Amino acid sequence: MADAKVGTAVILAAGNGSRLRPFTNYIPKTMVLYRDKPLMYHHIMNSYNNGIKDIIVVTRHDEENNYSFKFQNDYIKNLERELKKIDPEVKIKLVYQEEDKDLKKPKGPANAVATAEKELKNKSYVVLLGDNLIISGYDRGESLLKKLLERFDGNIMYSVENLDKETAKNCGFIKGKRTRGLDDILIDTEEAIEKPAEEIIKEKFGLKDSYDVMAGGIYIFNEKSIDYLKNVRPGTNNEMHLTDAINDQIMDRASKAFGFIIKKEQYTAADFGRVESWLSINLREENVKKFVEGMRIYSPELRDLIYSKAMELFNVDLREVG
Secondary structure, eight states: OOOOOOEEEEEOOOOOOOOGGGGTTTTTTTGSTTEEHHHHHHHHHHHTTTTTTEEEEEEEOOOOOGGTHHHHHHHHHHHHHHHHHHHHTTTEEEEEEEOOOOBBBBOHHHHHHTTTHHTTTTOOEEETTTTEEEEETTTTTHHHHHHHHOOOOOOOOEEEEEEEEHHHHEEEEEEEEEEEEEEEEEEEEEEEEEEEOHHIEEEIIISSSSSEEEEEEEEEEOTTTHHHHHHHHOOOOGOOHHHHHHHHHHHHOOOOOEEEEEEEETOEEEEOSSHHHHHHHHSSTTTTTHHHHHHHHHHHHHHHHHHHHEEEEHOOOGGGOO
């Protein structure tokens, strides 16, 4: 492998956010709050705090106002200006993923990364899924990203959870040999499939109560990966998936890939992509006051919608939080 040092992060932030409607009629899904800051802030700062100063955000053009991407793009530009006051070497570049005319949405996460092909050629880089966040540990300064970067040796790495079979169906299934690295458990990956059908699960992974899957939204790709991400065949939902691109690279023996198992006693991999999960995280006692404070960046219409949904789903009146 070439130089294994990772100096670039790619944050995927161009999705329609259909599972978060009606909120994503006002903001992109990466601009929903965790506590008092948008997910975008957490991803950018997690990257920067781990030594990554070259940050790429895959977004949509400002004029695509169905999902108010101007709000997100302006926020990122403002955050870059603030960071540059501290560190002039910080660079946050916006690249734009187009909507596929047939799918009526972007072509998927692998295509999103490939949108930045020119910036990523001959590099190793982190990819962060915008609607995922490792919320424990990160809050205490013990970033899972830091652990992956420390263990990266030029082979692909990604975060893994063992999930019940129903939850796992929405993820990338993996199988391989478990090996111990330092105080952590890695999976030397033999095969990876995004959202396999029931018969494929039974054939390749067996009938189990739980499965190892890609979860947590953190990946590190090497300098060979961009060609696989660009050329991966459409898979589930006719989208181009990171899981399938990783599998292609493994099968071509162009790289090994290691899954890093998230220790649940140390970290919580949170999916902010659904209304119930997003609100439930923020309505926890330790989060709710900050959440209400952070809502000041939203329009009055969006705040009213959040108040209404919190009451409807959880019987919580956010107007009384103070």
